[in-house]
Amino acid sequence: MPVVHFTANLRRHVDCPTTEVVGETVRDALDAVFAQNPRLRGYVVDEHGALRKHMNVFVDGEQVCDRNGLSDAIGPRAELYVMQALSGG
Amino acid sequence: MSTTVLVSTRKGLFTVVCRDSEWDIERVSFVGDNVTLTFPDHRDGAWYAALDHGHFGVKLHRSDNRGETWSEVGVPTYPEVPEGQQEVGPSGRPLTSSLKLFWALESAGDDRPGELWAGTIPGGLFRSRDRGDSWELVKSLWEHPLRKQWFGGGADDPGIHSVLVDPADSRHVFVGVSCGGVWETTDDGETWEPRCKGMRADFMPPERAEDPAIQDPHIVVACPADFSAMWTQHHCGIWRSRDGAKSWQQIKAPPSSFGFAVAVHPRDPNTAYFVPAISDQRRVPVDGRVVVTRTRDGGESFDVLTNGLPQRHAYDLVFRHALAIDPTGERLAFGSTTGNLWISDNAGDSFACISHHLPQIYAVRFVPGT
Numbered sequence: 001m002p003v004v005h006f007t008a009n010l011r012r013h014v015d016c017p018t019t020e021v022v023g024e025t026v027r028d029a030l031d032a033v034f035a036q037n038p039r040l041r042g043y044v045v046d047e048h049g050a051l052r053k054h055m056n057v058f059v060d061g062e063q064v065c066d067r068n069g070l071s072d073a074i075g076p077r078a079e080l081y082v083m084q085a086l087s088g089g
Numbered sequence: 090m091s092t093t094v095l096v097s098t099r100k101g102l103f104t105v106v107c108r109d110s111e112w113d114i115e116r117v118s119f120v121g122d123n124v125t126l127t128f129p130d131h132r133d134g135a136w137y138a139a140l141d142h143g144h145f146g147v148k149l150h151r152s153d154n155r156g157e158t159w160s161e162v163g164v165p166t167y168p169e170v171p172e173g174q175q176e177v178g179p180s181g182r183p184l185t186s187s188l189k190l191f192w193a194l195e196s197a198g199d200d201r202p203g204e205l206w207a208g209t210i211p212g213g214l215f216r217s218r219d220r221g222d223s224w225e226l227v228k229s230l231w232e233h234p235l236r237k238q239w240f241g242g243g244a245d246d247p248g249i250h251s252v253l254v255d256p257a258d259s260r261h262v263f264v265g266v267s268c269g270g271v272w273e274t275t276d277d278g279e280t281w282e283p284r285c286k287g288m289r290a291d292f293m294p295p296e297r298a299e300d301p302a303i304q305d306p307h308i309v310v311a312c313p314a315d316f317s318a319m320w321t322q323h324h325c326g327i328w329r330s331r332d333g334a335k336s337w338q339q340i341k342a343p344p345s346s347f348g349f350a351v352a353v354h355p356r357d358p359n360t361a362y363f364v365p366a367i368s369d370q371r372r373v374p375v376d377g378r379v380v381v382t383r384t385r386d387g388g389e390s391f392d393v394l395t396n397g398l399p400q401r402h403a404y405d406l407v408f409r410h411a412l413a414i415d416p417t418g419e420r421l422a423f424g425s426t427t428g429n430l431w432i433s434d435n436a437g438d439s440f441a442c443i444s445h446h447l448p449q450i451y452a453v454r455f456v457p458g459t
Contacts, residue, residue, distance in 0.1 A: 013145060039161065043145040046187045047166035054144045084144045 002029050002078040009084055014040050026057055027070035029080055044082055045070075054085045091415035091455035093155075094422050095127040095136070096430060100448035102127065102138050104156050105430065112432060112443045118156050124451070126410060128194035131457040132202050137162075137221060139191035147188050149221055155456075164188055165207060165215040165224040168231075179238055185211040185246045195252040198259025206262070208249025212239050214264055216278070227278045230264070235283065238302040239269030242324060250409055251309040255316045263334060265309035265321065270301045271334055287337035291325045292369075307349045308409040310361075318358030322351040322409070327363065329388055340388035344375040350412035352421065359387040362414065362437060364407040364423060373404045381423070383437050397440035398431065405429055410452035424450030 002023060006016040014037070021032035027049075034041040046052055050068040057064045058081040064072045074080065096103040102124040106115040118124075119140060128137040136152045138159065150159040167186040170176070176184040193208030197216065205217045207224065214227040230236060239247035244267075251265030260277040263284070270285040283301035290298050290305060297303065305324035312318040317333035326346040328337040340346070345365040354360035363382045366372045374380065379398040382391045399405075405425030412423040421433040421440075428447040431440040 010145060013142065013148075042148070042164065043142070046146065048169050048187060050187075052144065052146055 001076065002074050002080060004029055004033050004080040004082065006082045007084055010040075010043060010082070014043055016040050024073060025070065026059060026064050026066075026072045026074060026080065029074060029078075030057075030070065030082075056083045056085050057081070058083065090417050090420040090434065091457060091459050093129075093456035093459040094413070094430075094432070095129060095156075095452075095454045095456060096424055096447065096450055097124040097127050097138070097410075097452040097454075098424075098428070098448040098450050099123055102156070103447060105443060112441070114444065116156055118152075118159065119150075126191050126194055126452045127454050128196075128205070129454060129456040130196060130205075132196060132199060133220075134458075135220060136456075137194055137205075139194060141190055147190060149191065151221055162221040163217070163223045164191075165209055165213060165226065167211075167213060168226065176237060179240055184237065187211075188213075189244070189246060190248065192248045192250045193252045193264075195254060198254050199256070200259055206252040206254070208252050208264060210241075210244055210248030211246035212236060212248060212266065212269065214249050214252070214278070229274075229279055230272065230281050233281055235302040236269070238300075239266055240303065242268040242305045251306070253309060253311050253316075253319075256313055257316065261316075263309060263311070263319075265306045267307060268303050268305040268324075270304040271306055271309055271321070273334060284334035285337065286335065287330075287339070288321075288323060288328055289325060289339070308351055310351055310353045312353045312355070312358035314356040315358040318353070320351050320353050320361045322348050322363060324369065327351070327388070329361075331358075331387075338388075340384075342382045342384070342388070342391045343393060344380065344382075347372075348407070349409040350407050350423065352412050352414040354414065354418040355416050356418060357385070360385045360418070360436075361388070362412065362421060364412055366406055372406050374406075377402045377404065379403045379405050379425075379429075381421070381433075381437050381440070392437075394437045394440075396438060397433075397442065399429075403427075408451055410454075411450050413453045413455050415455040416457055420455070422453045422455065424453045426450070 001020045023029040092107040094105040101120040102118040104116040126139040190210040197204035203220045207215045215224040253263040255261035285301035288304045306321040309321045319330040327340040348365045352362045378400045381394040405427045424430045430443040433440045
């Protein structure tokens with residue numbers, strides 16, 4: 001199953017342990033985590049569901065391409081990392 | 090006099106308390122985090138703190154025990170803009186439609202317990218009827234055709250930094266916008282009109298200098314005892330109104346009329362305070378001297394108050410929400426970009442420095458009833 005990891009800096013504000021999820025896109029994976037942890041959503045995406053400007057999601061080491069739709073496909077054993085960008089903030 | 094001051098800074102919220110005539114920092118909340126604004130609600134004693142986490146967005150927290158513990162509540166959300174239908178602002182850039190900052194937090198009136206107003210960047214006015222748990226956009230203002238003329242001053246996007254509720258009629262509200270002027274509703278937000286007659290924006294070409302929708306009042310205040318008596322520290326100087334913003338008159342103050350903050354006395358509409366800087370281009374005190382200017386005659390004359398303030402090589406700037414006056418009108422507090430916090434117990438005749446070492450100060454607020 002795909003696994004989603006979160007930056008330790010985010011864990012200072014919201015409890016967000018590494019989580020196994022079911023899904024075929026980045027959006028599926030994140031929505032699965034947010035369903036268990038609704039407060040986390042607003043820390044990662046904005047009110048329209050787009051990835052926050054200074055956040056990054058890596059899938060198996062590569063940054064996602066579709067920052068608004070998060071439609072990037074993920075494999076069944078994908079490793080997702082939700083990280084801070086070094087810009088901004 | 091109020092004995093508690095909430096100081097919002099780049100690195101936390103400081104609760105500063107006076108006991109036995111001594112001021113001290115009683116508590117630091119959200120240490121390390123960017124606290125941009127607070128609102129202590131005199132109606133139910135709740136304290137609200139707005140945070141801007143940068144990477145993780147804007148959040149609002151509420152405390153029901155004077156800052157001992159906080160819980161996260163809701164934040165405003167902007168309407169979704171369908172792809173390809175994004176609005177374009179006067180600069181030709183697309184208009185932002187997601188929350189960037191809480192820039193005003195106020196009670197919606199003593200007759201409306203738990204109801205709040207929030208002004209935000211970009212240019213939103215929101216109402217909560219449940220103590221901040223949920224927020225509703227005031228569509229009448231957001232959809233007003235002139236709203237698209239607003240633009241950012243300092244920030245990339247315009248924002249609402251002042252919300253003034255008439256103590257005699259909660260349906261009567263003014264908002265101040267940078268850059269977008271002063272707006273009035275008398276029907277609880279159903280309809281809005283710009284109220285900037287007399288203001289002048291030197292940053293625009295001459296033919297648009299008096300355009301109401303692009304004025305830059307940095308902050309707008311009204312005297313609680315005489316709500317028609319208003320003051321604004323505008324980007325291009327100081328203005329006052331004696332007729333509830335139907336008309337504004339420019340006031341000149343020494344040593345400069347440029348600045349961000351203004352406070353008006355709670356009972357005397359002719360007494361107001363400012364903290365000047367040199368100019369738009371040089372946002373530091375004149376001659377390196379921090380001064381507060383005070384008028385007690387409606388702007389006819391000013392006292393330049395210096396007692397207790399640094400008068401040599403001081404480069405403090407005081408932001409728009411960082412000057413406050415307490416409900417007695419005797420106690421003043423202000424904080425600076427350099428992390429200095431000053432309080433006066435005698436209407437500005439002298440100031441004491443409470444700390445030289447705070448993080449950059451965004452906002453200062455007295456807790457009423459303390």
